Amino acid sequence: MDDLPNSRPTDPRPQDPWKALRAATAARVGLGRSGDAMPLSAVLEFQQAHAMARDAVHAPLDIDALEAALKPLECLRVTSEAAGRAEYLRRPDLGRKLDRESASALDAAETGADVAFVIADGLSATAVQMHAANLVHACMERISGLKVAPVVLASQARVALGDDVGERLGAKLVAVLIGERPGLSVAESLGVYLTFGPKRGRRDHERNCISNVHGKGGLTYAQAADKLAWLATSALRLGLTGVKLKDDVDALAAPPKEALPGGG
Amino acid sequence: MPLKADLGGERHVFDDLKQALACASPRRSGDELAGLAAETDARRVAARYALADLPLKHFLDEAVIPYEDDEVTRLIVDTHDAEAFAPVSHLTVGGFRDWLLSHEADSAALAALAPGLTPEMVAAVSKLMRNQDLIAVARKCRVVTAFRTTLGLEGRLATRLQPNHPTDDPRGVAVSVLDGLLYGVGDAVIGINPATDNVPNAIALMRMLDELRLHYDIPAQTCVLTHVTNAIEIMQRGAPVDLVFQSVAGSEGANRSFGVDLGVLKEAHQAGLALKRGTVGQNVMYFETGQGSALSADAHHGVDQQTMEVRAYAVARAYDPLIVNTVVGFIGPEYLYDGKQIVRAGLEDHFCGKLLGLPMGCDVCYTNHAEADQDDMDNLMTLLTVAGCTFLIAVPGSDDIMLNYQSLSFHDVLHLRSTLGVRPAPEFEAWLARMDMTTPDGRIRELGLKDPRVSRLLDHPSLVA
Numbered sequence A: 001m002d003d004l005p006n007s008r009p010t011d012p013r014p015q016d017p018w019k020a021l022r023a024a025t026a027a028r029v030g031l032g033r034s035g036d037a038m039p040l041s042a043v044l045e046f047q048q049a050h051a052m053a054r055d056a057v058h059a060p061l062d063i064d065a066l067e068a069a070l071k072p073l074e075c076l077r078v079t080s081e082a083a084g085r086a087e088y089l090r091r092p093d094l095g096r097k098l099d100r101e102s103a104s105a106l107d108a109a110e111t112g113a114d115v116a117f118v119i120a121d122g123l124s125a126t127a128v129q130m131h132a133a134n135l136v137h138a139c140m141e142r143i144s145g146l147k148v149a150p151v152v153l154a155s156q157a158r159v160a161l162g163d164d165v166g167e168r169l170g171a172k173l174v175a176v177l178i179g180e181r182p183g184l185s186v187a188e189s190l191g192v193y194l195t196f197g198p199k200r201g202r203r204d205h206e207r208n209c210i211s212n213v214h215g216k217g218g219l220t221y222a223q224a225a226d227k228l229a230w231l232a233t234s235a236l237r238l239g240l241t242g243v244k245l246k247d248d249v250d251a252l253a254a255p256p257k258e259a260l261p262g263g264g
Numbered sequence B: 001m002p003l004k005a006d007l008g009g010e011r012h013v014f015d016d017l018k019q020a021l022a023c024a025s026p027r028r029s030g031d032e033l034a035g036l037a038a039e040t041d042a043r044r045v046a047a048r049y050a051l052a053d054l055p056l057k058h059f060l061d062e063a064v065i066p067y068e069d070d071e072v073t074r075l076i077v078d079t080h081d082a083e084a085f086a087p088v089s090h091l092t093v094g095g096f097r098d099w100l101l102s103h104e105a106d107s108a109a110l111a112a113l114a115p116g117l118t119p120e121m122v123a124a125v126s127k128l129m130r131n132q133d134l135i136a137v138a139r140k141c142r143v144v145t146a147f148r149t150t151l152g153l154e155g156r157l158a159t160r161l162q163p164n165h166p167t168d169d170p171r172g173v174a175v176s177v178l179d180g181l182l183y184g185v186g187d188a189v190i191g192i193n194p195a196t197d198n199v200p201n202a203i204a205l206m207r208m209l210d211e212l213r214l215h216y217d218i219p220a221q222t223c224v225l226t227h228v229t230n231a232i233e234i235m236q237r238g239a240p241v242d243l244v245f246q247s248v249a250g251s252e253g254a255n256r257s258f259g260v261d262l263g264v265l266k267e268a269h270q271a272g273l274a275l276k277r278g279t280v281g282q283n284v285m286y287f288e289t290g291q292g293s294a295l296s297a298d299a300h301h302g303v304d305q306q307t308m309e310v311r312a313y314a315v316a317r318a319y320d321p322l323i324v325n326t327v328v329g330f331i332g333p334e335y336l337y338d339g340k341q342i343v344r345a346g347l348e349d350h351f352c353g354k355l356l357g358l359p360m361g362c363d364v365c366y367t368n369h370a371e372a373d374q375d376d377m378d379n380l381m382t383l384l385t386v387a388g389c390t391f392l393i394a395v396p397g398s399d400d401i402m403l404n405y406q407s408l409s410f411h412d413v414l415h416l417r418s419t420l421g422v423r424p425a426p427e428f429e430a431w432l433a434r435m436d437m438t439t440p441d442g443r444i445r446e447l448g449l450k451d452p453r454v455s456r457l458l459d460h461p462s463l464v465a
Helices: A040-058 A063-070 A085-090 A100-107 A125-142 A161-169 A221-238 A243-252 B017-024 B029-033 B041-052 B056-060 B071-078 B082-088 B093-101 B107-116 B119-126 B131-140 B170-181 B199-216 B228-236 B252-257 B262-275 B305-317 B339-355 B374-386 B410-420 B426-434 B452-459
Strands: A075-079 A115-120 A151-155 A173-179 A190-196 A207-213 B003-007 B010-014 B158-161 B189-192 B222-224 B244-247 B285-289 B321-326 B360-362 B391-395
Touching: A040 A085, A040 A125, A063 A075, A063 A125, A063 A151, A075 A100, A085 B029, A100 A161, A115 A125, A115 A161, A125 A173, A125 A190, A125 A207, A125 A221, A151 A161, A161 A173, A161 A190, A173 A221, A190 A221, A207 A221, A221 A243, B003 B017, B003 B041, B010 B017, B010 B041, B017 B041, B017 B119, B017 B305, B041 B093, B056 B119, B071 B252, B071 B262, B071 B305, B082 B107, B093 B119, B093 B131, B107 B131, B119 B305, B119 B339, B131 B339, B131 B374, B158 B170, B158 B321, B170 B189, B170 B199, B170 B452, B189 B199, B199 B222, B199 B228, B228 B244, B228 B262, B244 B262, B262 B285, B285 B305, B305 B321, B305 B339, B321 B339, B321 B391, B339 B360, B339 B374, B374 B391, B374 B410, B391 B410
Parallel strands: A075 A151, A115 A151, A115 A173, B158 B189, B158 B391, B189 B222, B244 B285, B285 B321, B321 B360, B360 B391
Antiparallel strands: A173 A190, A190 A207, B003 B010
């Protein structure tokens, strides 16, 4: 964890006196100066990190690859009412609603599952591409006693689209796996939102969240899946998600200490 | 009252003041999201014509949010100073714009006028002003506040050192503080956004910052940006609170979504004053605001986001703050879509805050899903500094690793000081000179960690532990 995120192995600062201090934080400290400006190496490292974050926001989700990675699980594809990325970013309300075709398809699907997984591109398709299938497989191993709906793959989707999906599928619980807003240090962080009794109009305080699933010091698939399985079974037993459930979980199982991004 | 304007053979009618205000705003994603923006550019200009002809006095008769429904409206109406308003009471909004730009409207006239203005008057006139107008008038406004440093003096630009850390690790925070001090940053406040917002954690961070401040004998104020109710509890427990922080918005409902009302803000202000920790002044409050917060809380009452933002300044000014800043690009592209919208909003917020008499600063910033980059931030920081901005926020290398967004860097502050000649607060400037961290002509020296002037800063327990 001595190096800044994305710094190259040939970083020309081997005798850097800041090294010991930098171990305490991933912040871009001790960059040095070119006159009053940042040295070019720091400028380019920053631009590289920003480019990765922007690409994560704008890259389209490769649904075919995701569906292949989810095999043998059955999948359904849906899209929100947001027509493209530009509209998605401007109109969060549209990203929360299924388009008409998707809505009819789901209305025709089998109902009555305990859990429905929705994989949503959110603000980082990169995160979804890297982590979503692995996390779903890890979850399936831990909830084999539950009836699980076909996995719904949602494009241009926000968290609350899961309410629309879960309601139409008549699922007791919906788990939305979604790409989190990318930072410069981690552009591929996946979050999970669980909502009991999904229906349109649910509020954020009625959900439980597992965030920071990624490979740069975040939650591992096993850690996230353990937590999700625990939350799912508790939610189904108690008939709720949200603040009340969170209190129980935090008391029973302290969440893993958040690790610094950018580490080895 | 309906407003109307004829433009190119077409009559544009606006149902009421708030619709005219919304339509007159420059195009921005938040008003489009709310369904309040003008449908066409022509209608936008028509709304500006309509506002330009509206007497300022009308704003005292038509509230954009009803008096009975909202305590922020009641605050605005009940504290309006008719005597201060008198010099401009005969003007229309358009006439007011011209008067503000006139040489008659000097610093003294603007300071005397501030208590006579309502947020809605200020929002309305800002919608008739180009960016250069917003800069020219804000530059004339002089708002001086003080705690351990004096802020807002002519030719000065203060900075907030923001040493955030994703796990609030004290050593990680201390390293970022040290980094910032080496660039002469921190005279407005050394202020941490805690990753975990609870009382014991905030107390631990406050004690650490206070020890650092005392150890280096820095004339600056520190702040942990914890919820105001936590701050009240923390003050009762006797922990070292310099500034009391709170995010505020422009309606009672939006403030409720932040977990505050005017009563609790007053209680916190009184408690902060009672500590008497300031040395050169007793402005103890620190407020943050940002366009879009009221809509985000579904408490905007059909009022456009810029007008709602200015109403938040009416809340702030009731508590004599040391500093107020708009977190202009933080809220995301659904409110301010790109660099152009962020730059415009930053200039509007600064102008409107200053005209209402606030020590207005800005977090020049953006998120990774907005259409913006460092070049946009370079533009906005330069424009705001020319406009006489009270303070700007800076983080190591522009990268806030806890809040995951980009603000200004410590280097950016050096750039502004050398290109625009703006100096730090006088008390802080004297400290930098005392520590031999500045050259005789006022530049910040570039010092290595082994330099004795720096190594003596490295002996603090939080850095060597």
